[in-house]
Amino acid sequence: MTSARLGVPDLGVGIGLRVPHYQRLFAERPALDFVEIISENFMGVGGRPRYHLERALETYRVVQHGVALGIGGPEAPTERYLGRLKELARVTRTPWVSDHFCWCGAGGAHLHDLLPLPFTPELVRTVADRARRLQDELGVPFALENTSSYLTYKGSVLAEWEFIGEIAERANIGLLFDVNNVFVTAYNHGLDPVDFVRQVPHERIVQIHLAGHSNLGTHIIDTHDRHVSEPVWDLYRLAIELTGPVSTLIEWDDQIPELEVVLAEAARAKVERERALAARSAGLSTLDDECLRAVRDAARADPSHKDDAGHGMRQGGPRESAGVNNDAPEAAE
Amino acid sequence: MTSAAELQEELAGFLRHTRDLAQNEAARRFAEAHLSGNERLSPVEQLEIYREQFFLRHTDSLVEDFPGLGGILGQDAWNELVWAYLATVVPTSYDLGELGEGLPAFIATRAGLAHRDLLVDMATLEWHHVVVFSAPDHPRLDPTKLSTVPEDAWERVRLVTDPALRLQRLRYPVGALRRRLVSAQGAANAEPVPLPAEAPSFLAIHRRDHLIQHDALDRLAFELLHAIASGQPLGVACETAATRTGVTLEALGPWLEGWFGDWAARGYVVDVVVGE
Numbered sequence: 001m002t003s004a005r006l007g008v009p010d011l012g013v014g015i016g017l018r019v020p021h022y023q024r025l026f027a028e029r030p031a032l033d034f035v036e037i038i039s040e041n042f043m044g045v046g047g048r049p050r051y052h053l054e055r056a057l058e059t060y061r062v063v064q065h066g067v068a069l070g071i072g073g074p075e076a077p078t079e080r081y082l083g084r085l086k087e088l089a090r091v092t093r094t095p096w097v098s099d100h101f102c103w104c105g106a107g108g109a110h111l112h113d114l115l116p117l118p119f120t121p122e123l124v125r126t127v128a129d130r131a132r133r134l135q136d137e138l139g140v141p142f143a144l145e146n147t148s149s150y151l152t153y154k155g156s157v158l159a160e161w162e163f164i165g166e167i168a169e170r171a172n173i174g175l176l177f178d179v180n181n182v183f184v185t186a187y188n189h190g191l192d193p194v195d196f197v198r199q200v201p202h203e204r205i206v207q208i209h210l211a212g213h214s215n216l217g218t219h220i221i222d223t224h225d226r227h228v229s230e231p232v233w234d235l236y237r238l239a240i241e242l243t244g245p246v247s248t249l250i251e252w253d254d255q256i257p258e259l260e261v262v263l264a265e266a267a268r269a270k271v272e273r274e275r276a277l278a279a280r281s282a283g284l285s286t287l288d289d290e291c292l293r294a295v296r297d298a299a300r301a302d303p304s305h306k307d308d309a310g311h312g313m314r315q316g317g318p319r320e321s322a323g324v325n326n327d328a329p330e331a332a333e
Numbered sequence: 334m335t336s337a338a339e340l341q342e343e344l345a346g347f348l349r350h351t352r353d354l355a356q357n358e359a360a361r362r363f364a365e366a367h368l369s370g371n372e373r374l375s376p377v378e379q380l381e382i383y384r385e386q387f388f389l390r391h392t393d394s395l396v397e398d399f400p401g402l403g404g405i406l407g408q409d410a411w412n413e414l415v416w417a418y419l420a421t422v423v424p425t426s427y428d429l430g431e432l433g434e435g436l437p438a439f440i441a442t443r444a445g446l447a448h449r450d451l452l453v454d455m456a457t458l459e460w461h462h463v464v465v466f467s468a469p470d471h472p473r474l475d476p477t478k479l480s481t482v483p484e485d486a487w488e489r490v491r492l493v494t495d496p497a498l499r500l501q502r503l504r505y506p507v508g509a510l511r512r513r514l515v516s517a518q519g520a521a522n523a524e525p526v527p528l529p530a531e532a533p534s535f536l537a538i539h540r541r542d543h544l545i546q547h548d549a550l551d552r553l554a555f556e557l558l559h560a561i562a563s564g565q566p567l568g569v570a571c572e573t574a575a576t577r578t579g580v581t582l583e584a585l586g587p588w589l590e591g592w593f594g595d596w597a598a599r600g601y602v603v604d605v606v607v608g609e
Contacts, residue, residue, distance in 0.1 A: 040427055046470030047497065048543045068427035074338035081427050106338070106345040109423045112390055113383060115344070123337050151379035152369040155340070190371060218373040219382070303373055319429060321466050322397050327512065328544040 006174050007141045008096045008206035011247040013269045014063070017056055018252070018317045021259045026055045030263060034061040036249050037092070039099075040068045041320045043084035049320040057092065063207075063247070064094040065176075070104030071134070071144065072117040072127045082137065089138055096206060098143040098176045101127065101164055116149035119156040119163035128170035135173055143174035143206050148184040148213075148222035160185065161199040174206030177243075179235045180228065184213050184220045186299040193299045194292050197235050202243040210236060210269060211251040217303040224253035224317070227265060231298040233272055237286045240276035248273060253317035340367060347380060351388070351420045354381045391419050394429045398463050399436065401455045401507065404514030404526065405448065417443070430467065433460055451528060455507045461499040461538045465545055468497040471603045478605050479597075486607050488568030492561045492593075493604035497540035500550075500559050506532050508547040541600055548599070553578050553585065554592050558601065566608055 004010075012033030017025075035056055042053050056062055066085065069077050089097055102114040117123050127144075135142035146164055158166070168175050177200060186193035210233075212226035228236075228250070240246070250265045279286045287295075344367075347360045354360035354377050364376035374382075395415050396403060403411040422435045437456040446452060482490055506529050517523035535555035537548040550558065556577045560570035571589075575582050596602045 043428075044469065045467040047465075047467045047540055049467050050470060051543060072337075074341050078427075103341055104427075105424075106342040108425055109345055109349070110425055110427055111345060111348055111387055112424065112427075112429055113348075113386060115341075115383065118337055118340065120337065126337070150382040151376075153340070154367055154369055155335070188371075189369075221382075301371075301373055319394070319397070321430065321463070326462075326466055326540075326543065326545045327515075328541075328546045 005244075005246070006172075006204070006206055008143070008174055009247075010245045011061055011063070011095070013248045013250070013266050013273065014061075015250045015262050015266050016252065016317060017060075017062070018256055019320060019322060020256045020318070021262070022052055022055075024259050026052075026059075029059050030259070032060055032263075032266070034063050034247065034249075036063045036065050036251075038317065039064045039066040039085055039088055039097070042092075043081075043088050045320075048326065052320070053092070062092045062094060063249075064089060064092055064097045065145075065249075066097070066099035067114065068104055068110065068112065069099035069134075070102065070110070071099060071130050072101065072123055073103035074106045075108075076130060077134075082134070086138055089140055094140060096141040096143055096174065097138055098145060098174075098207065100145045100147050101167070102147050114147045116147060116151060116153075117163070118153040119158040119160060121157070124158070124163060124166050124170065128167045131167065131171035131173050135171065141174055141206065142171075143176040144168070145176035145178050145209065146181050146185070146200075147178075148181040148188075148220075150188055150219055150221075152189050159199070160191075161196055161201075165199075165201040165204065168201060168204040173204075175200065175204040176207045176209060177205045177239060178209035178211075179239055180209065180211045180213055180232050181222060183229070183232050183235060183299055184222045187215070187220045187301055190301070191299075192296060193231075193235055194238065194295055197238050198242065202239075205239070205243045205246055208236065208239060208243075208246055208248045209251055210248065210265075211253075214307045215305050216307065217305045218301070224251050225255040228268075229298075231295045233268075234287055234291055234295045236269070237272050237276040237279075240273055241280045241285055241287075244280065245273070245277055251317075256317065335367070344380070348384045348387045349420065349423070350384060351416050354384055388416070388419065391424065391429075391432060392416075394432050395419075395436070398430070398433050399456065399459045400515050400518060401459055401511035402436075402452060404511075404518060405452060405455060405528065414440070414443070414446075430463055433463060436460065448528060450531075451505045451507065454501075454503055454505050455511065457501055458503075458507050458511065458536075458538070461501060462545055465497050465499055465538055465540045468495075468540065471495055471497070473600055474597045474603050474605070476597070482605060482607055488566065489608040490567045491564065491606045491608055492567060492602045493606060494558070494562040495539065495600055495603045498562065498601050499538045500555060500562060501536045501538060502555070503534045503536055504531055505529055506534060508536060537601065539599065539601060553580060553588065557585075557592070558596065561602075 014034035017035040017037050042049055100114045105111045182193050182196045210228045211224040214221045214223040248269050252262050275286050361377045364380045368376035368379055370376035392415050418439050424432050437453050440452050440456050513526045517526050535550045539546050557574035560573040575585050
């Protein structure tokens, strides 16, 4: 672990804690720098979810990541939500809490999605104000993540990196920089992913997310259902070279493979991270012009491309109840 | 100029539409006015990506939580019901698990459903499963607390029930049906599961050691436990149970000690509060 930035330590490389891995993870306890939980799966609950959380806390450093705060929505997050989030942070002793630059609903509806925000000064003020107050209330560092997006607003007047950088600066919070989301968004909206990674305020980055995506040709969906793509590994090294050592997480939320596959992906992240850090120390880069050109080319939309569609955006993976038979075998009636 | 909040409220409304937004004139106009689109996807096609994902995500959640309902209805009728529900009931909680709370009431009033009472029973049972699965943990009843209750205070005592306990009056034996349907869903070439005849019963649905138990209760015990769980002091709860079942309080008396011992042992009752 190296020195903290914005009060957030570099924990190394971790994986998302997901239901299909519980049995082996808690039996075999493989070495992991940290695990990340989806906050909402463990807020205000007992029973099996709470039991599994306690098993995870016995062995691993647990970091909280949320998918339902909706910090940029028309309505501020509810007291019920915030109270439960704070209580969970007390239980997990998470070194930081994160969520997304997004909105999740309006008019009282919660749509359980990470909807993109218009990049406007109005929303910079709203989100920064809420994020600053939330960080004060939580008593631990807070970070927000750039999302994948499938639409853009005519009313946006800032570049995405300006929008998120300005909020982070005003609120004095961290950035959770999702490099796969950069690639997805760049592909979907004709942006230069290399430029995106270079422009974001690196001194604010406190964690990086990596995941796989599904390319449907006309657009990419952030499915988290496969290996990290090669151009995203390249962008990851670029981000580390520019940022320095920050905690990195492998997200695999759908079509979840055996534990060793996810652990192997985390092992690769360690290798890529070390390569990038070594280059950074030497004042060099692991990405030459040809490599950067290849990343830009890969992010250029190709409607003839078609991955297996995958299921869709399953942010945060299966729910704690999914696929678990909790019924007693000899139930009487 | 449209504010961010106005834009978001209008956009959120379109995401809950049940049909492809490309066919929806209002959605097309909204998208053309506010979204950029690109050379591959028109503005309304970009919006449609999110609408489709809304239905995928919420449908998945209901399918996971209500396997018995799906088993009774069959794929087509279940899909139709889920879509009608999602078009009617607005999800308001951050917790996707709460999405199905209104499903029993929705089924109870939905026109044209065969086996409606059976479906309502099943939906209610499966909603109880969702609640009981992750209800907060509560320590077991401390037996020494019972000995501190003064003899003359028992009528005023409130027994606190476990947050992981739910009670249900059944018209059909849906617990057994659910087990058969779930097991048939996981089996290749499973025989169709016959639907049961009406057979009223009383059930406690309770989580013990992380497993959800179905415990059959007789009617008198059920009515008493139900009254206790609703917060009535013990004396009032006994009167309620006696009135509902037509027995006298004197007839109820001999059963109480055995029931309380059983309920404490099972973990239904987790605390005792002496009222004023």
